[in-house]
Amino acid sequence: MSVENPRPGVPGDDVAAALLERFDSAVFHDSHGQAVVYLDRDDWRDAATFLRDEQEFTQCVDVTAVDHLVDDTRLVVDGVEPERFEIVANFLSHERVRRIRTITQVPADAPTVASLTEVFPGVNFAEREVQDLFGVVFEGHPDPSRLLMPDDWVGHPLRKDDPPSHVPVTFKEDPGPR
Amino acid sequence: MSDGARDTDATVTRDELHEVEDEFAREVAASEKREDARLLHQTDEADQEMGDRSMTEVVLTGGPWPDDDDTMIVNFGPQHPSTHGVLRVMVELDGERVLRVKPVIGYLHTGMEKTAEQLTYVQGGTNVTRMDYASPLSNELVYALAVERLLDLEVPERATWIRMLMAELNRMASHLLFQATNGLDLGALSMMLYGWREREMVLRFIEKVTGLRMNTNYIRPGGVAADLHDGWEDDALELCDLVETNLPDYEALLVENPIWLERMVGVGVLSTEEALSVNASGPILRSTGFGWDLRKAEPYLAYDEVDFDVVYAQNGDCFDRFRIRLYEIYESIKIVRQCVEKMPGGDYRADDLKVTPPPRARINESMEALIHHFKLFTEGFRVPAGETYVAIESPRGEIGCYIVSDGSGKPARLHIRGPSLNNLQAMEPMLKDTIIADAVAVISSVDPILGEVDR
Numbered sequence: 001m002s003v004e005n006p007r008p009g010v011p012g013d014d015v016a017a018a019l020l021e022r023f024d025s026a027v028f029h030d031s032h033g034q035a036v037v038y039l040d041r042d043d044w045r046d047a048a049t050f051l052r053d054e055q056e057f058t059q060c061v062d063v064t065a066v067d068h069l070v071d072d073t074r075l076v077v078d079g080v081e082p083e084r085f086e087i088v089a090n091f092l093s094h095e096r097v098r099r100i101r102t103i104t105q106v107p108a109d110a111p112t113v114a115s116l117t118e119v120f121p122g123v124n125f126a127e128r129e130v131q132d133l134f135g136v137v138f139e140g141h142p143d144p145s146r147l148l149m150p151d152d153w154v155g156h157p158l159r160k161d162d163p164p165s166h167v168p169v170t171f172k173e174d175p176g177p178r
Numbered sequence: 179m180s181d182g183a184r185d186t187d188a189t190v191t192r193d194e195l196h197e198v199e200d201e202f203a204r205e206v207a208a209s210e211k212r213e214d215a216r217l218l219h220q221t222d223e224a225d226q227e228m229g230d231r232s233m234t235e236v237v238l239t240g241g242p243w244p245d246d247d248d249t250m251i252v253n254f255g256p257q258h259p260s261t262h263g264v265l266r267v268m269v270e271l272d273g274e275r276v277l278r279v280k281p282v283i284g285y286l287h288t289g290m291e292k293t294a295e296q297l298t299y300v301q302g303g304t305n306v307t308r309m310d311y312a313s314p315l316s317n318e319l320v321y322a323l324a325v326e327r328l329l330d331l332e333v334p335e336r337a338t339w340i341r342m343l344m345a346e347l348n349r350m351a352s353h354l355l356f357q358a359t360n361g362l363d364l365g366a367l368s369m370m371l372y373g374w375r376e377r378e379m380v381l382r383f384i385e386k387v388t389g390l391r392m393n394t395n396y397i398r399p400g401g402v403a404a405d406l407h408d409g410w411e412d413d414a415l416e417l418c419d420l421v422e423t424n425l426p427d428y429e430a431l432l433v434e435n436p437i438w439l440e441r442m443v444g445v446g447v448l449s450t451e452e453a454l455s456v457n458a459s460g461p462i463l464r465s466t467g468f469g470w471d472l473r474k475a476e477p478y479l480a481y482d483e484v485d486f487d488v489v490y491a492q493n494g495d496c497f498d499r500f501r502i503r504l505y506e507i508y509e510s511i512k513i514v515r516q517c518v519e520k521m522p523g524g525d526y527r528a529d530d531l532k533v534t535p536p537p538r539a540r541i542n543e544s545m546e547a548l549i550h551h552f553k554l555f556t557e558g559f560r561v562p563a564g565e566t567y568v569a570i571e572s573p574r575g576e577i578g579c580y581i582v583s584d585g586s587g588k589p590a591r592l593h594i595r596g597p598s599l600n601n602l603q604a605m606e607p608m609l610k611d612t613i614i615a616d617a618v619a620v621i622s623s624v625d626p627i628l629g630e631v632d633r
Binding site (some may be wrong): 033097 | 283284287289291292326327330348454455456457458459468470475476527563564565567570576578580582584585586590592593595599600603632633
């Protein structure tokens with residue numbers, strides 16, 4: 001079930017408008033007053049480079065992911081083909097005191113996306129965290145090791161199909177672990 | 179054993195007898211030789227010593243450590259007392275010079291973002307407040323603001339001001355904690371007692387308002403948990419006066435202490451470009467001469483209605499990071515005093531029955547109110563599908579909350595952008611080409627809270 005988009009495709013935001021003009025596949029969404037641009041996976045790094053070089057964006061403050069495997073209702077924006085994973089990047093321009101968020105869809109059968117570390121080196125930890133907890137591979141990341149989980153951990157805990165705990169708890173006089 | 183074997187033993191014994199005799203003869207000869215040598219040594223001591231010296235040559239050089247593959251990797255932590263919890267740092271050294279630094283984290287990872295998906299929006303506050311345990315109210319605030327944005331909920335003015343008051347008191351407590359631990363890490367042990375003393379005064383006020391010293395779950399979606407107590411104005415003003423009169427002691431203890439200055443000034447220097455490129459924020463970014471504070475840049479709550487200054491410094495060293503946190507306490511005191519002065523009246527939580535529980539008095543007399551209360555605290559409230567990112571200035575920098583709602587009573591995804599996690603990346607440029615003895619000063623000046631780094 002899709003939620004109705006209040007202002008489909010009308011960027012009230014000049015940065016979003018510039019992104020839409022540059023990238024044909026980009027879709028604008030006004031999310032509670034915040035500018036969000038949905039991008040094609042192939043444009044992911046190019047859009048970040050564009051924001052840095054031509055729109056004076058100085059930091060990519062955060063990269064994170066969402067697993068939409070079991071959502072009851074999902075926010076679906078017109079013109080965006082929903083996939084299981086969404087990668088979300090929040091950009092900040094200190095010069096212009098502006099923020100913009102870009103989101104790309106990543107399918108479950110090929111969970112890879114280009115790394116932004118070449119453009120914004122500060123996303124190093126954030127991308128490692130996403131790769132660790134969601135199993136989405138960032139191509140071109142300089143240190144793609146696990147960040148939070150142990151190196152020998154199997155699975156990606158923030159995926160919706162990953163059980164909350166792998167460690168069975170055995171109580172006294174129990175026939176077996178539960 | 180068989181007879182044959184015994185026979186063999188006997189023959190061997192006979193052969194061995196000869197061998198033992200031979201060996202005895204050889205040993206006698208050897209001992210005579212040794213005796214000769216000893217006598218020679220005693221009689222010709224000077225010659226012997228000259229001979230030894232010519233054989234072994236001792237080379238003493240004070241030159242640099244031989245290059246290539248002679249670097250050493252030293253492991254700090256995760257149980258090192260100066261790492262504020264369980265931070266592990268791998269340092270590659272060339273002699274005493276630091277070549278590379280790699281923070282290894284995850285020792286306090288308890289899956290709080292996964293936990294958040296199991297908790298309702300009402301319960302969520304108890305989870306996020308435990309992330310940055312030195313400034314729990316910032317976590318609650320950013321979470322509450324994000325949920326309210328998804329609900330398009332307006333909170334009353336009094337709730338906004340109470341939130342600002344508590345956030346600033348928490349900033350004071352957090353920075354006082356930093357003063358204490360920073361002194362402790364660098365061997366100024368008495369500083370710890372002073373910092374702890376003032377922090378405890380602030381926490382006592384927070385306890386009086388919220389019921390708990392830490393992990394308060396006081397700021398909730400829709401407002402705050404309880405109104406301020408009677409006479410809070412006097413308590414707050416008294417607290418401000420006490421902290422303000424005691425802060426000059428800190429300068430006397432530390433800033434006028436040449437040993438302490440030696441360890442802080444010019445150590446762990448960071449430039450603005452480096453700070454921006456490693457996603458640093460808060461006092462670390464401000465210490466490089468970049469006056470960026472979200473309270474001024476993107477005013478939230480009522481920060482545009484109070485008068486305060488953004489503290490920033492130019493050198494980007496450990497001393498500047500210390501000074502910024504010290505002077506931010508004065509700015510927080512300023513904001514707290516204005517909150518006392520301008521605190522508006524009215525309700526302390528939103529007038530929206532969907533998120534606000536009924537008052538205690540109503541529950542006693544109305545069955546509907548009891549059911550409403552029960553439903554709210556067991557099932558929580560539903561939030562329309564959507565996503566949002568809200569960022570505020572925590573004592574450590576930009577703390578952000580990204581929430582995705584799927585229309586149910588629990589968030590589909592809750593992510594906290596931790597300032598400490600990102601600030602840890604600044605350790606690499608800060609420590610590069612300094613000496614290993616400065617590592618503790620630099621780790622301390624980053625002021626990481628590992629609960630929020632690992633979440």
